[in-house]
Amino acid sequence: MTCTLIGLDEWVGMDKDTPGSCQYVMHEWLYKPASIRDEQIIEFNARNPDLTGECKKMDRFIAEHGPIDLAVLGICINGHFGLNEPGTSFRQTSHVVDLTETTKRTAQKYFPEKAALEKGITLGLKHFLEAGRLILIASGKQKAQVIKRIIREDVSEQIPATIAKIHRNSTLLIDQDAASEL
Structure with a gap:
């Protein structure tokens, strides 16, 4: 059995050699240590x-190999995951996105110097709704307000992580700090 890992997203203009990029983080923190x-x-x-061709490439790969078996994703303070910002359609496949100010600001923690972030490229919410298993993770007090909204409010494209409520096999993993407003 072969395992293929699908890169979730990336900041437009960056790659795995850019310190702080999504791919750099995954290669340094997961792929290399796990000998992938x-x-x-x-x-x-x-x-x-x-x-657009890159989006089609990823959509084609997922279509040809079946839906994603397991998606493990972190939730941002505005309720997005991947780079599926608030307002992204649940039917959206891979796409290029204009980043919100919240995302631009919170992403700076990954970079050794201030990074100019304007656009990203990401798998879409449709891919995660179709996944065999969806695990969303949030930790820290800074996530407490959005966790409260995810749990208490109706499913809404304004809070992308609420798709966990309509997914057939989802889990929301949160620590005590993220649960502090429940």
Whole structure:
């Protein structure tokens, strides 16, 4: 049995050699320590001038290999995951996105110096609704307000993580700090 890891997202103009990029973080913190080979990974090329083609490549890969078996994703303070910002359609496949100010600000923690972040490329919410298993993770007091909204409010594209409520096999993992407003 072969395991393929699908890169969730990337900041447009960056790649795995850019310190702080999504791919850099995944390669340094997961792929290298776990001895995952490059041929087991499919990722967006966020430096490709044809970003639409990159989206089609990822959508085609998922269509040809069946839905994602397991998606494990972190929730941002505005309720997004991946780079599926508030307002993203639950039917959206891979796409290029204009980043919100919240995302631009909170993402700076990954970079050694201030990074100019304007756009991202990401798998869409449709891919996660179709996944065999969806695990969403949140930790820290800064996530407490959005966790309260995810749990107490109706399913809404304004809070992308609420799709966990309509997914057939989802889990929300939170620590005590993230649960502090419940």
